Amino acid sequence: MTTTIKIQNLKCSGCANTIMKKISTIENVTNVNVSIEESTVTFDSRGQNEIKIVRHKMAVLGYPTDGESNSVVSKAKSYFSCAAGKIA
Numbered sequence: 001m002t003t004t005i006k007i008q009n010l011k012c013s014g015c016a017n018t019i020m021k022k023i024s025t026i027e028n029v030t031n032v033n034v035s036i037e038e039s040t041v042t043f044d045s046r047g048q049n050e051i052k053i054v055r056h057k058m059a060v061l062g063y064p065t066d067g068e069s070n071s072v073v074s075k076a077k078s079y080f081s082c083a084a085g086k087i088a
Helices: 013-024 048-061 072-087
Strands: 002-006 029-035 040-045
Touching: 002 048, 013 029, 013 040, 013 048, 029 048, 040 048
Parallel strands: none
Antiparallel strands: 002 040, 029 040
16 A cells, blocks of 8 residues: 655755655565655555554654644754764
């Protein structure tokens, strides 16, 4: 099943690199694609459990899904994730 999730705090290719690397490590999640222009993450998975895991991982990285709380802490996490993606 292909799923697209709209996320917050997505700014650049550094963010996209971090998201693709981290989400691709989740079991049964493949074909991860990040659209900076649309602030979305699209991926294939087996079902709802993987979608929940991806949503949780996005929040942990500082990229909560659209409509979720976007605290100062989330924004700070996204800057760190972004910087890590630029280095890697």
